[in-house]
Amino acid sequence: MGQTLVQKILAKATGQKEVQIGDILEPRVDLAMSHENAALVINQFQEIFKGTGLEPKVWDPNKIAIIFDHRVPAESSKTATNQKKVREFVAQQGINKFHDIRSDEMGICHQILPENGYVRPGYLVVGTDSHTTSHGALGAFSFGIGATEMASVWTLGRILNVQVPETIKIVVNGKFKEFVEPKDLILYIVGLLGAEGANFKVIEFHGEAIKNMNTSGRLTICNMTVEAGATSGIVPPDDETVRYLREVAGVKDEIEMISPDLDATYEREVVIDVSNLEPQIACPHTVDNVKPISEVAGVKVNQIVLGSCTNGRLEDLETAAKILKGKKIARGVRMLVFPASGRILKEAIRRGYVLDLMEAGAVVVNPGCGPCLGVHQGALGDGEVALSTTNRNFKGRMGNPNSEVYLCSPSVAAASAITGVITDPRNGG
Amino acid sequence: MGKVIYVLGDDISTDIIYPGRYMATVLPTETPQYVFGDIKELHEMLVNHKFEPGDFIVAGKNFGCGSSREQAVSTLRGYDIKIVAKNFARIFLQNSINLGLPTYICPDIEAEVGDELEIVGDKIINKTKNKEFALIPHHKSRQAIIDAGGLIPYTRKLLLENQAIEGN
Numbered sequence: 001m002g003q004t005l006v007q008k009i010l011a012k013a014t015g016q017k018e019v020q021i022g023d024i025l026e027p028r029v030d031l032a033m034s035h036e037n038a039a040l041v042i043n044q045f046q047e048i049f050k051g052t053g054l055e056p057k058v059w060d061p062n063k064i065a066i067i068f069d070h071r072v073p074a075e076s077s078k079t080a081t082n083q084k085k086v087r088e089f090v091a092q093q094g095i096n097k098f099h100d101i102r103s104d105e106m107g108i109c110h111q112i113l114p115e116n117g118y119v120r121p122g123y124l125v126v127g128t129d130s131h132t133t134s135h136g137a138l139g140a141f142s143f144g145i146g147a148t149e150m151a152s153v154w155t156l157g158r159i160l161n162v163q164v165p166e167t168i169k170i171v172v173n174g175k176f177k178e179f180v181e182p183k184d185l186i187l188y189i190v191g192l193l194g195a196e197g198a199n200f201k202v203i204e205f206h207g208e209a210i211k212n213m214n215t216s217g218r219l220t221i222c223n224m225t226v227e228a229g230a231t232s233g234i235v236p237p238d239d240e241t242v243r244y245l246r247e248v249a250g251v252k253d254e255i256e257m258i259s260p261d262l263d264a265t266y267e268r269e270v271v272i273d274v275s276n277l278e279p280q281i282a283c284p285h286t287v288d289n290v291k292p293i294s295e296v297a298g299v300k301v302n303q304i305v306l307g308s309c310t311n312g313r314l315e316d317l318e319t320a321a322k323i324l325k326g327k328k329i330a331r332g333v334r335m336l337v338f339p340a341s342g343r344i345l346k347e348a349i350r351r352g353y354v355l356d357l358m359e360a361g362a363v364v365v366n367p368g369c370g371p372c373l374g375v376h377q378g379a380l381g382d383g384e385v386a387l388s389t390t391n392r393n394f395k396g397r398m399g400n401p402n403s404e405v406y407l408c409s410p411s412v413a414a415a416s417a418i419t420g421v422i423t424d425p426r427n428g429g
Numbered sequence: 430m431g432k433v434i435y436v437l438g439d440d441i442s443t444d445i446i447y448p449g450r451y452m453a454t455v456l457p458t459e460t461p462q463y464v465f466g467d468i469k470e471l472h473e474m475l476v477n478h479k480f481e482p483g484d485f486i487v488a489g490k491n492f493g494c495g496s497s498r499e500q501a502v503s504t505l506r507g508y509d510i511k512i513v514a515k516n517f518a519r520i521f522l523q524n525s526i527n528l529g530l531p532t533y534i535c536p537d538i539e540a541e542v543g544d545e546l547e548i549v550g551d552k553i554i555n556k557t558k559n560k561e562f563a564l565i566p567h568h569k570s571r572q573a574i575i576d577a578g579g580l581i582p583y584t585r586k587l588l589l590e591n592q593a594i595e596g597n
Contacts, residue, residue, distance in 0.1 A: 024570045038497065039531035040455035048584050052594065071453065078453040106451040130497040130520060144497040147455075152584040156591070160580075161523065161570050195440050196491035200519050229491065231519055345594055373449040373496070394495060399450055401467040 002263030003165040005234050009141040009258065021265070023164045028142075031118055032067045032153050033127035035109050037323040039082035041128060042089050044151035058093050059157035065097035065118055066090060069382050071376045072101045072368040097428035106368045107341025110134040110309035114215065115343060117249035121237035122258040126150070126159055131391065134225045137218035139258060141202075144226065159348075165202045165231050166267035172207040174275035180427040181319070182217035183389065183409035184313055185209070186224040187280035189272070191290025199229035201267060204260065209274050210235060215244035216313040222333060223310050224250030224391050232338040236260060246251070272319045279424060282407035285395040289351050293412065297351035298423045301406070302384040304329075306413050307338025307364075308372045311389035315342050316410040321353035323425065329361035330420030335413075336378045337362050348413045362417070374399030387422060430547045430556075431483040431511065433540045435471050439489035443501035443521065452498060457528070459502045461507025475508050482509035487540045489514065493521025499501065499528070506530045513538055513546070526571045529580035534565040 003011065003018050013027035034041050049056040058064055065249070066086060074080035081103075090098045099105045099112050106112075110131055113119050118180060120341040121139030125132065128150045135142035153159050172185065184299045189203075203225045210218070219234045225233030235241075236259045279293040304318050306312070329335050339345040343368055348354050349376055353362050371378030372390040379399035380386055386398055386405045393405035406422065415425035451463040465471045472482060492514035493501060496588040502524040505512065512525070513533045525532045535553050540546060553562045567575065577583035 024568065032432065037452075037498070043456065044581060047581050048588065052585060052589060052592075054588070076453055082453065082455065088512070128497055128499075130495065131438075132497075144520050144529060146497055146499040146520060148499060148504070149523060149578050150525045152527075152580050155584050156589055160583075161526075163568070196516070196518070197492060199491065199516070229494065229518060298481075373452070375449045375452055392442075392444070392495060393446040396448050396467045397444050401448075 002261035004202070004206055004264040004266065005236055005258065005260040006141045006232070007158065007164060007264070008260065009122055009124055010162070010164055012122060012132060017184070019164050021164050021166055025164065025340070026158045026160050027124050027162055028158050029153050030123040031063055031065060031124055031125045031343040032065070033109055033113060033125065033129070033132065034150060034324060035067050035127050035129060036070045036082055036086070037080065037147055038066045038086045040147040041150045041154065041310060042085060044148045045154050048155050050057065055233060058154045061094040062096065064095050064154065066095060067099040067107045067197060068101055068106070070271045070369045071365065072129070072371070075113070075376050076162055085199065097242060103346070105342065105343040107343065108309045108312065110219065111313065111340035111344065114219060114244070116249040116250055116339060117245055118240045120245070120255060120258045121241060125183065126153060128212055130226050131223050133230065133232045134219050134223040134309060135224040136225070136232045136234035137215055139235060141232055141234065143232045152200065152205050153195060165200055167199055167202045169204050169206060169266040171269065171271045172205065172209040173271065174273040176207055176209065176274050176277070178273070179277050179411045180214060180279060181409045181411060184279070184280045185274055185278055186221040186308070187282050187290050187407065188208060188277060190224060190227045190282070190288050191280070192270070195288040196229040198225065201230055202234045203228070203230045204230055205235045207231065209239065213316070215240060215248070216315045217422055220310055227391060241339065245362045279409055279412050281412070281422065282393055284393055284404040284406065287392060293422065293424045296406070296422050299406065300385065300420060301333060301387040301416060303367055303380060303386040304333060304335040304379065304413050304417045305338070305378065305386060306335065306370055306389035307340065307370055308390040308411055309340060310342065310391040312338055312340030314347055315346045316389065317344070317353045317357070318351070318412060319410040320414035321356040323411065324360040325356040327360055327418050329417045333417060333420045335362040335417045337364045339367045341367050342366050371398050373397060387416050388423065430545060431485050431531055433486045433487050433542055433544045433546060434474060434480045435486050436540065436542055437486065437488040440491045442495035443493055443498050444495055446493065446501040447498060447504045452500060455500065457506065460504040464504040464507070480510065481514035482569055483511065484513050485513055486544050487513045487538060490516050492517050494518040499524050502528050502530050524573050526567065529575065529579040535562050536565065537562045550560060
């Protein structure tokens with residue numbers, strides 16, 4: 001019987017020829033990623049070894065990645081102490097895929113993994129972050145888990161309790177119009193499926209628009225599949241995947257390809273044509289509260305955020321810089337830019353994007369998760385409204401339950417920065 | 430048997446259960462103080478222990494959606510309460526199994542604050558409303574983790590078994 005891409009990856013990870021939907025498996029893990037919450041993982045990991053008489057030792061230090069991104073540089077002594085504890089553990093266990101707070105290696109975990117070639121097609125990747133779904137962009141089965149579950153993976157090298165998920169096939173046809181982007185597509189999909197529409201399922205992306213999309217765009221769409229409840233998003237690897245891994249990630253060794261069977265069984269198939277898609281906005285306070293921009297244009301905003309694991313890549317900064325070059329951000333609006341990695345920030349400086357953004361009035365901050373989850377910089381005041389290229393707008397998400405967050409693409413963010421109200425970039429900023 | 434102390438709607442995110450601004454606090458012994466930090470009434474009810482052990486919080490669909498933060502489970506685990514929802518988000522559900530938070534999947538649950546609920550086998554009886562609602566049982570492998578007392582003792586057991594095999 002035909003197998004979906006995720007069935008094939010799970011079969012490989014369990015040494016079987018094929019697996020059936022609903023099977024409960026304990027697949028081996030190719031890469032296990034954590035960020036600052038590694039501090040909690042370490043705590044739980046040490047608990048597992050208590051009373052066993054065994055020295056706590058991770059199963060394979062080369063398959064663990066730890067990236068500081070949620071609170072960099074540390075905003076409090078508590079965070080600094082957590083980070084210190086993680087550094088000591090990393091040194092003691094010999095974990096080398098460790099990215100500390102320094103511009104030559106730092107960034108958001110969901111950018112660091114792809115740009116360093118840590119993720120390959122066919123890998124099984126787990127991360128203590130719900131947006132680990134991002135790495136499906138490279139043809140991996142990649143999903144978020146909790147800290148205790150990660151402690152178990154560090155111990156055993158396997159993940160317990162994986163039920164082979166059903167897959168929703170989404171075929172995306174057509175060509176994007178100018179100022180319409182992968183972010184608009186995934187917002188549209190989340191609105192279409194609903195916040196729990198893909199719960200416990202995988203979304204496999206196909207079609208002309210996906211084929212023509214670069215890896216940055218694929219990372220954006222896979223990133224937000226979790227907002228429809230999906231376990232993961234996944235794009236069958238192709239020439240673009242190989243190009244990215246070779247040219248951007250600098251991978252030299254062999255890249256194994258994997259693809260779903262043509263007669264694979266899908267839970268359902270959804271066909272979307274992006275040719276007439278207009279910019280989409282997720283309105284407060286749920287990500288599936290998605291409306292076309294024509295219904296939301298004119299809403300006044302106080303803070304604009306460009307960045308995050310969803311839209312902090314070079315293409316996103318380029319898009320915004322082109323719109324803002326020679327223009328001024330409206331008075332009363334503050335625009336914060338959080339590049340997804342040090343490498344991206346350096347390249348954006350070389351190409352002049354940073355200068356264009358700064359001269360328009362934007363504040364460019366160091367790479368990291370920034371205000372996305374309200375734990376670090378850029379909190380909102382009472383009654384304030386943010387327009388953000390991040391991935392969540394839950395009540396209180398940006399640090400204040402008495403504020404509102406709208407989600408959008410980089411083009412919409414930049415065009416709206418000029419006017420101070422939600423603005424359709426096709427109408428000029 | 431217990432009383433329903435609070436009823437929540439659909440899509441209650443982990444940001445609601447455990448706001449992001451408290452995420453630097455990670456230890457399960459310390460997280461309970463921030464439970465439902467932005468829902469004042471529920472927060473105060475829990476931290477001031479204005480409920481009886483074994484009481485219930487009832488929620489709609491997709492409880493625990495959003496972030497994978499385990500604090501959203503450990504914060505609730507600090508109180509002797511049961512969570513009944515129409516369904517749960519995947520990561521939250523697995524985290525609750527791993528940490529031993531009692532969660533019950535009850536797609537048709539009808540309950541209001543003050544109702545008395547009792548769990549009998551594979552159903553919930555709302556004694557106040559005199560109605561029964563079917564529970565969806567956790568699958569076998571999840572139940573095995575619950576029965577072992579959580580994922581830490583369960584993994585410890587597997588670790589020792591692996592050692593024994595390697596030792597032979």
